[in-house]
Amino acid sequence: MSSEPVAAYPILAVVGRPNVGKSTLVNRILGRREAVVQDVPGVTRDRVAYDALWRGRQFTLVDTGGWEPDATGMRARVAEQAERAIATADAVLLVVDASVGATEVDDAVARVLRRGDRPVILAANKVDDERTEAEATALWRLGLGEPYPVSALHGRGSGDLLDAILDALPTAPREVDVLGGPRRVALVGKPNVGKSSLLNRLVGEERAVVDSVAGTTVDPVDSLVKLGEEVWRFVDTAGLRRRVSHATGAEYYASLRTAAAIDAAEVAIVLIEASEPISEQDQRVISAVVDAGRALVLAMNKWDLLDEDRRLQLDREIDRDLARVQWATRLNVSALTGRGVGRLEGALRSALESWESRIPTGRLNAWLTEVVQATPPPPRGGKAPRVLFATQADTRPPRFVVFSTGFLEAGYRRFLERKLREDFGFAGTPIEVSVKVREKRSKRR
Numbered sequence: 158m159s160s161e162p163v164a165a166y167p168i169l170a171v172v173g174r175p176n177v178g179k180s181t182l183v184n185r186i187l188g189r190r191e192a193v194v195q196d197v198p199g200v201t202r203d204r205v206a207y208d209a210l211w212r213g214r215q216f217t218l219v220d221t222g223g224w225e226p227d228a229t230g231m232r233a234r235v236a237e238q239a240e241r242a243i244a245t246a247d248a249v250l251l252v253v254d255a256s257v258g259a260t261e262v263d264d265a266v267a268r269v270l271r272r273g274d275r276p277v278i279l280a281a282n283k284v285d286d287e288r289t290e291a292e293a294t295a296l297w298r299l300g301l302g303e304p305y306p307v308s309a310l311h312g313r314g315s316g317d318l319l320d321a322i323l324d325a326l327p328t329a330p331r332e333v334d335v336l337g338g339p340r341r342v343a344l345v346g347k348p349n350v351g352k353s354s355l356l357n358r359l360v361g362e363e364r365a366v367v368d369s370v371a372g373t374t375v376d377p378v379d380s381l382v383k384l385g386e387e388v389w390r391f392v393d394t395a396g397l398r399r400r401v402s403h404a405t406g407a408e409y410y411a412s413l414r415t416a417a418a419i420d421a422a423e424v425a426i427v428l429i430e431a432s433e434p435i436s437e438q439d440q441r442v443i444s445a446v447v448d449a450g451r452a453l454v455l456a457m458n459k460w461d462l463l464d465e466d467r468r469l470q471l472d473r474e475i476d477r478d479l480a481r482v483q484w485a486t487r488l489n490v491s492a493l494t495g496r497g498v499g500r501l502e503g504a505l506r507s508a509l510e511s512w513e514s515r516i517p518t519g520r521l522n523a524w525l526t527e528v529v530q531a532t533p534p535p536p537r538g539g540k541a542p543r544v545l546f547a548t549q550a551d552t553r554p555p556r557f558v559v560f561s562t563g564f565l566e567a568g569y570r571r572f573l574e575r576k577l578r579e580d581f582g583f584a585g586t587p588i589e590v591s592v593k594v595r596e597k598r599s600k601r602r
Contacts, residue, residue: 166208167326168217170246174262175223177254178282182309183207183220186319206379211319216326219246248276248325251301252309255281255293267299276325279304280318285311339381339390342505343418345446346428347438351458354492355428356380356393359501384502392418419445423553424452424508424585426501431457431471431489435478443482450554452508452586453485454501461491484578486585508585513552516581522546525559528576534561534569545595556589565592 171179187209209218219242243249249270253263270277281293284306296304305321307314344352359382380391394415419425425446429439446453463471475487486504490497516524529544542563550556559565559573570590577588 166215166217167247167328168206168219168245169209169248169250169322169326170219170221170242171250171252172221172243172266173223173252174260174266177223177252178309179223179252180220182250182252182280182282182307183218185309185312185315186211186218186322211323214323214326214328216322243270243273243275246275247327248278248322249273250278250280250322252280252282253296253299253304254283255296255304255306256283256289258292259296259299263299267301271300277301278318278321278325281306282309284308285313339388340424340505340509341422342389342391343422343425343446343451344391344393344428345415345419345425345442346458347430347436347442350428350430351492352393352428355426355456355458355490355498356382356391358492358495358498359384359391384505389505392422394418416445419449419451422451424454424505424512426454426456426505428456428458430459432459432462432467435471435474440478443479443485447482447587450587450589452505452512452554453482454504454508454585455479455482455485455487456501457487457489458492460489460496461494484584484586504585511583512554512586514555514581514583515552516549516555518548521549521557524580528573532572534565537563537566542594554587554589555583556591559590559592560595561592562595564594 171183173179187207205220207218207220209216221242251266251270253259259267279296279299279301281296281304284290284293285308290306293304293306305314305318307318309315344356346352360380380393382389382391427439427443427446429435443453443455457471479485486508488497488500488504490501492498525544525547534542534544540563542561542565544565545560545562547557547559550558557573557577559570565573570592574588574590577583577590
């Protein structure tokens with residue numbers, strides 16, 4: 158999949174003040190529930206891109222956080238993301254709550270958009286029936302042209318709005334920059350571990366909203382990052398607090414999207430806060446990556462906060478709590494200062510090389526013969542099974558099938574996995590060893 162070209166489509170930025178229904182309208186346009194929606198303001202904070210299709214034409218839809226031109230604090234950083242989305246868009250969809258009418262914030266947003274050179278479509282949202290259509294006409298005063306009455310919740314008027322969007326969008330984006338399929342990297346970890354800070358460090362700009370409050374990122378955020386001479390696609394994900402089955406509301410859907418981002422990735426960087434004890438949450442995130450069969454790099458973040466005592470303690474925790482992923486490449490980094498971040502490229506390449514590696518069958522079986530002769534499998538039921546041969550069934554991740562005359566105990570399968578790693582590497586990738594028992598052929602008479 159990494160060899161597929163990335164198509165460039167016209168970009169539509171969806172903006173508006175908080176809680177006017179932007180993400181609900183995004184889901185309505187997409188025809189599926191992608192953006193996280195909850196009945197509280199400020200759930201969306203980063204700018205998040207989705208692929209959309211209407212009447213055979215494809216375009217990119219960019220959902221943004223609530224835009225308040227005079228905001229302060231974290232709201233100001235959210236507004237900055239909306240402004241950057243507008244700067245890179247080919248057209249802008251301004252969403253206004255028609256049931257409330259144009260507020261001072263809507264007036265301020267409209268003034269900014271009128272000064273710009275992007276076409277603007279005005280969506281008068283929450284027009285759920287004919288009785289409330291008159292409320293939409295009052296939005297003409299914003300000076301952005303005809304307001305399109307729509308109900309994002311029920312779908313009313315969405316077809317007319319989409320037709321207007323296609324009329325406003327060019328057939329090609331302003332700058333066509335087609336890249337040959339970048340490798341896909343998921344940034345995962347518990348909340349407030351520094352994923353967005355690391356993404357911003359790699360991108361070289363404030364691509365994701367960063368705040369000391371845990372859970373700032375809700376939707377996965379895609380960014381193209383150039384490491385060395387290659388472009389990579391990084392996805393910043395929501396922090397996983399608990400199991401998906403135990404989560405509720407926006408956290409539930411954010412957890413689903415994080416899991417989907419891991420599945421869509423080729424390699425995951427799991428960030429662990431080095432200054433804090435390794436937690437059950439950290440181990441759960443690592444398990445999610447391993448269970449998905451993705452290459453793995455462990456980044457021990459906030460290394461700049463460690464003293465000598467904590468470093469010694471961390472070494473003991475790693476030996477105890479991360480024993481099952483001793484094969485993972487581990488780096489000590491600081492997203493804040495940039496320490497160790499430059500080594501991520503080499504770690505990612507090494508993990509992906511292992512993830513995609515294949516051992517020729519002849520070499521694999523010569524190795525297996527030597528290993529089995531030195532350490533035969535233990536007897537089971539009074540008789541030791543005989544190992545016949547092995548083959549590598551798959552890559553991404555590597556999967557091996559061992560054929561034998563009897564069942565091989567789990568301990569012996571782990572032994573074979575350990576020997577495979579010792580002799581062939583596989584640093585940074587999970588591997589799987591399964592057994593297929595060959596039934597004895599009945600003797601001919």
